[in-house]
Amino acid sequence: MPQSAEKVLDHAPLFREPEYRKMLAEKKRNFERPYPDRTVTDQREFTKTWHYREINLAREALVVNPAKACQPLGAVFAAAGFERTMSFVHGSQGCVAYYRSHLSRHFKEPSSAVSSSMTEDAAVFGGLKNMVDGLANTYKLYEPKMIAVSTTCMAEVIGDDLHGFIENAKDEGAVPHDFDVPFAHTPAFVGSHVDGYDSMVKGVLENFWKGEQRTVNPGSINIIPGFDGFCVGNNRELKRLLNLMGVSYTFIQDASDQFDTPSDGEFRMYDGGTKIEDVRAALNAEATVSLQQYNTRRTLEYCKAAGQSTVSFHYPLGVKATDEFLVKVSEISGREIPEAIRLERGRLVDAMADSQSWLHGKKYAIYGDPDFVYAVARFIMETGGEPTHCLATNGTPAWEAEMKKLLASSPLGNDAQVWASKDLWAMRSLLFTEPVDLLIGNSYGKYLERDTGTPLIRLMFPIFDRHHHHRFPLMGYQGGLRVLTTILDKIFDRLDRETMQVGVTDYSYDLTR
């Protein structure tokens, strides 16, 4: 009996005890009808080959371990960035349970959203009744300032008309006529979570800007961060920089407080977020700056049509990307970049110079959302690294072209390959056939780390199996420092592990590096 009250063993050590090993071996032998070990080993070896890679990459229909989620998740995340806004997802209720869990597992925070709980009858007759009753319940129970409506694939397939339904619900008194109910159609079978984000933010802007007269407020800037699992650290870091510059700005969609409420005895269902009056006033901004191009394509078009100048970045991470962002902000706002920021920049460059010998020539595989992959590849090249595989399951041909252009800008990108719309099972083949030193992505990459032995650095949403990473910025010079240190730690930890065998390899187990 391995278990004892003095030393309680949970699953990790418990099942390594001999009793359990024996039990599991017998279960396998007697009841599981297993393949011979040799067959399993042969197949495993086959999956590491170029031949397997070829059939794997030739897949046309099956998707295995994709690095993307569906639109409504993006919409729910977007809604969380507005003041006292309840996310209302029109469709079947299981989806909302999934979005809430997904966000909670990443941020380790509550995630609030309601569903219109459509079932078979709604599939036949439409979900109008669910919308009317649902909005009334949400309004009364959760006292929101705004209800942001998005859809699941069910509501989209049956063709529910959100605009009409919301008007109907208002006519029936579910919510007052002047109550804000922006909406976005977010079918799960189109695009990915970044498109859902785009649609919802655009929906909110339209709700407040449509038919309004614009009076330009010179030098003022709107910032749209995009779907970002690191919004807590990033938004705060960017605000710090903008405040140092004295820029007049409004974050449009800011979930940094909503997903980082304090523990002090009170559950805040709503916290922070862009104020309604600020969203309204944001029409008058001189320019709208998006931090993530692929998250905001339609929103930016709308801003442009409203008369604003627009510019977008690919997740400003690293030296040059941050430079460009700050220079642009300075140009629009007319505010100078202060000396304090120049010194910060110098400190990041100093850190990179100090560590360059450990980073130069390292090969990387990077996967995640399109803007993230772009940003990381760019920064890796700044450190002397080579982005060997750049993969975005939700990457488009346009993204692929843009990536190639970026990679062509440096000799370090010479051997890089870009993989738009491929999944992580494809990445597995890539890592076996053309190995790299480091893998950068999200928690789902841990299976790639296990199978291929490539060390994983978690910098992308979602991170389920490590805590608190999202509280620290990746953007700006401070963020660059954080990313740099994370990569270096991984390299040094691995080097230590490989050299620590006493009396065998520990001649390289150096104290100073």
Place this chain on the structure above:
Amino acid sequence: MSLDYENDDASHEKLIEEVLSHYPDKAAKRRKKHLSVARNKQETAEEGQVVSECDVKSNIKSIPGVMTIRGCAYAGSKGVVWGPIKDMVHISHGPVGCGQYSWSQRRNYYVGTTGIDAFVTMQFTSDFQEKDIVFGGDKKLEKIIDEIEELFPLNNGVTVQSECPIGLIGDDIEAVSRKKAEEYKTTIVPVRCEGFRGVSQSLGHHIANDAIRDWVFDTTEVAYEAGRYDVNVIGDYNIGGDAWASRILLEEIGLHVVGNWSGDATLAEIERAPTAKLNLIHCYRSMNYICRHMEEKYGVPWMEYNFFGPSQIEASLRQIAKHFGPEIEERAERVIGKYSGLTDAVIDKYWPRLHGKRVMLYVGGLRPRHVITAYEDLGMEIVGTGYEFAHNDDYQRTGHYVKEGTLIYDDVTGYELEKFIERIRPDLVGSGIKEKYSVQKMGIPFRQMHSWDYSGPYHGYDGFAIFARDMDLAVNNPVWDLYDAPWQKVTMPAASGAAE
């Protein structure tokens, strides 16, 4: 061990009224039927044990626009019943999201070479695009199965887990499955578990069980000679290794577990299940359907059991052994004796730290009742409990476990649960990931009782030690005393409302 305590039914009644007063009338009227207080009703004839009445409405539609904690039929089928079967590839058929969000989240432990002969912690999806909605996905599904057979040749079968659009656009996944199963001489199971079906994940369990009945049983020749002591463990999903901590006990009393349903399961174990001599069912809600079927068609009797906490483990082992006669009964007594030292030591260690602590539960399946006595074994008291997707018979069974005055809430909304917790201020809440962080913000210790908060197993004697340790580390962590800053003159009362 049975603790003697009662909960304050009058105050709980009042609390329900108060919470309902915040709803619009129509919603309040509907929700009222789902909330109540347990009353002592009757004595059961056999044991003279007092059984409470937990009379609430259940298994009906959630009201729209509230935060129901429920999932959907897809979650019930793919997430619970089929997903843990390790040597089959389970296709999330439809758009990418459902498979992504359920990917590797339920901690269904298994042993196998992932991606080669085991596939549980992978996400296979047909990633529906607009054109698939317009033109239908059957052709794509055929191709997907071809690609699975080529890339994952050691799979022992495939299931097609339908997401919402499949039923709405009228795809014939049954025809595709039949055709491809014939072509590859393998098992391919279409499961009509679209998320809009039914009112919760519960219907998904039923549909998944029916799919086993219709597409697995009797479809292949089972070359297996069953022995006298062959049993199946049904409804254990091996969260954090629960099924293993249970299996070791059943084997110790001399039984052979021929099939584990469905944590760490293989298709072979499912196929030969009807040859067993007894079905032992842990999660009644998710798997009673297939037990009833096996009883009717193959004459396999079934028995419920509970492996949470020593009093239930002991009672269950005796009851199971009784079915097999003196030899097994004697071995069961020896096994109970063998572990009594462990349980005594665990209780001696943790009772002083946990005694009298009040617990509120809100979970799915079987746990809102099954874990109650495990808490009571440690001297803790259950103030309230409820289910996400129970049926009437689950609440009847709950009556065997709860004390008078216990607050009972069916399909509780986020709003209600928060208000109940705020007013009752229990010492511990056991619920899921969606509830965890809001409860902790309020300064109340919490354990996830779906995933064991990434710990476990909690089943069996080995599991009880972990359960006790985990409840202690939750309740008695110093962090709960750090919530107030020292310069705060007056401690603010807890949040005045969800909408505050």
